[in-house]
Amino acid sequence: MSPDRIRIAVVGAGIGGLTAAIALRGAGLHVDVYEQAPVLTEVGAGIHLAPNGSRLLHRLGLGESLRAHAVRPEELEVRAWDTGAVLARQPMGATWETRFAGSHYTLHRADLHRLLAERVPASAVHLRHRVVAVTEDTDGVRIDFADGTHARADVLVAADGVHSVVRRTLAPAERPVLTGSAAIRAVVPADGPALPVDAMLTWSGPTGRLLAHPVRGGRQTAFVAVLADGSDVDGPAAAGESWSRAADIAALRWAFADWEPTARKLVESAAEAGHWTLYDREPLPRWSTERTTLLGDAAHPMLPHHGQGASQAIEDAVALAALLAHHGDRPGGVREALRRYEELRLDHTSRVRLGSLGGGSQRLGAGVAHVVDDVTWVQRYDVQAELAAAGVL
Numbered sequence: 001m002s003p004d005r006i007r008i009a010v011v012g013a014g015i016g017g018l019t020a021a022i023a024l025r026g027a028g029l030h031v032d033v034y035e036q037a038p039v040l041t042e043v044g045a046g047i048h049l050a051p052n053g054s055r056l057l058h059r060l061g062l063g064e065s066l067r068a069h070a071v072r073p074e075e076l077e078v079r080a081w082d083t084g085a086v087l088a089r090q091p092m093g094a095t096w097e098t099r100f101a102g103s104h105y106t107l108h109r110a111d112l113h114r115l116l117a118e119r120v121p122a123s124a125v126h127l128r129h130r131v132v133a134v135t136e137d138t139d140g141v142r143i144d145f146a147d148g149t150h151a152r153a154d155v156l157v158a159a160d161g162v163h164s165v166v167r168r169t170l171a172p173a174e175r176p177v178l179t180g181s182a183a184i185r186a187v188v189p190a191d192g193p194a195l196p197v198d199a200m201l202t203w204s205g206p207t208g209r210l211l212a213h214p215v216r217g218g219r220q221t222a223f224v225a226v227l228a229d230g231s232d233v234d235g236p237a238a239a240g241e242s243w244s245r246a247a248d249i250a251a252l253r254w255a256f257a258d259w260e261p262t263a264r265k266l267v268e269s270a271a272e273a274g275h276w277t278l279y280d281r282e283p284l285p286r287w288s289t290e291r292t293t294l295l296g297d298a299a300h301p302m303l304p305h306h307g308q309g310a311s312q313a314i315e316d317a318v319a320l321a322a323l324l325a326h327h328g329d330r331p332g333g334v335r336e337a338l339r340r341y342e343e344l345r346l347d348h349t350s351r352v353r354l355g356s357l358g359g360g361s362q363r364l365g366a367g368v369a370h371v372v373d374d375v376t377w378v379q380r381y382d383v384q385a386e387l388a389a390a391g392v393l
């Protein structure tokens with residue numbers, strides 16, 4: 001079978017699924033994406049694209065559009081929660097580009113999602129297709145949808161997020177563990193709190209941590225507040241482990257009521273925010289069967305403290321496409337490609353997940369240099385260099 005004859009089904013048109021579609025098509029493979037939503041949209045929140053992820057998107061041809069729509073912060077500033085005094089500064093921008101061979105971008109999730117969607121032909125994305133079951137047989141994979149229809153493919157890539165239907169079949173006994181904290185996210189007009197348009201700011205105080213960064217050319221500011229969370233004590237089913245759940249604005253304001261004026265003003269300028277109860281999950285022992293594999297949050301959900309979820313999904317997508325293009329047309333090639341993909345990615349993403357457990361702004365007490373050092377190995381990692389060294393590229 002030649003690579004372009006392999007039919008690949010990707011479930012989920014999120015950041016991981018769309019990047020997989022771009023990379024697979026770029027490698028000359030045939031892809032259909034099945035997405036449950038009626039339209040392609042993203043939640044209103046900001047996202048960091050770390051150098052290890054942005055480097056790959058540049059190579060996939062998105063460099064120009066990222067430079068046009070993302071902000072490239074010039075520095076990271078740590079402020080005192082009570083006085084607002086600048087405690088530490090880390091240069092980013094060109095300094096990080098030299099250090100990590102890639103740009104660190106901050107942008108609105110909807111912008112990143114749109115830039116990716118623009119690179120996949122609409123004819124390859126099947127909206128209103130909610131997958132309810134996946135069955136492998138000797139000829140391929142059968143994919144059943146909620147409306148009673150089905151499709152077939154030679155390979156199935158489940159990029160259907162943290163509540164993945166396919167992950168549940170591989171790990172039926174999995175139980176997410178509450179961390180006791182929540183991430184509250186919002187995007188606000190930048191002129192309210194008057195923050196610098198080209199810097200990331202972070203504060204760490206007695207009631208929580210706050211991280212703010214510019215999006216949309218500095219016209220808006222995205223923030224994430226990590227706070228103790230009393231909700232969801234009965235598990236994800238009780239309150240719904242969801243990114244789109246509305247936060248309690250009064251409780252958010254109360255948590256920051258005695259913080260320094262800029263931090264307080266930032267939080268107060270949010271008319272609405274999303275509440276994400278943070279759960280941890282142990283890595284799965286395996287991601288792949290003969291013809292099915294997992295990608296992105298479906299494979300390795302992780303806490304947001306390293307800002308790496310999207311970048312890890314992008315690395316998965318690029319690695320999987322290269323391996324399927326390399327092995328796919330040989331007898332047993334799909335199985336070999338999925339085996340090597342899992343071998344390359346499972347251990348790496350498990351280490352990143354472990355770092356995320358206590359990383360990022362959680363470690364501000366250790367000093368900003370340590371926070372950056374914690375992720376240096378993650379941001380330097382180049383999955384394509386690994387594949388080249390293994391003779392795949």
Ligand code: FAD
Nearest residue numbers: 012014015016036048131160161296297307308309310311
């Ligand atoms: P998703 O984005 O969840 O996409 C899954 C897609 O599958 C969706 O479109 C969904 O509708 C679809 N789908 C689901 N089920 C089905 C089905 N049965 N049938 C068909 N379609 C289906 N990462 C970073 O890199 N930087 C950050 O700064 C950052 N901040 C974060 C902050 C918070 C609070 C959280 C919670 C996460 C953060 N992340 C961050 C993580 C990152 O956003 C995710 O890791 C990333 O979006 C995962 O992408 P995905 O494509 O795997 O999953």
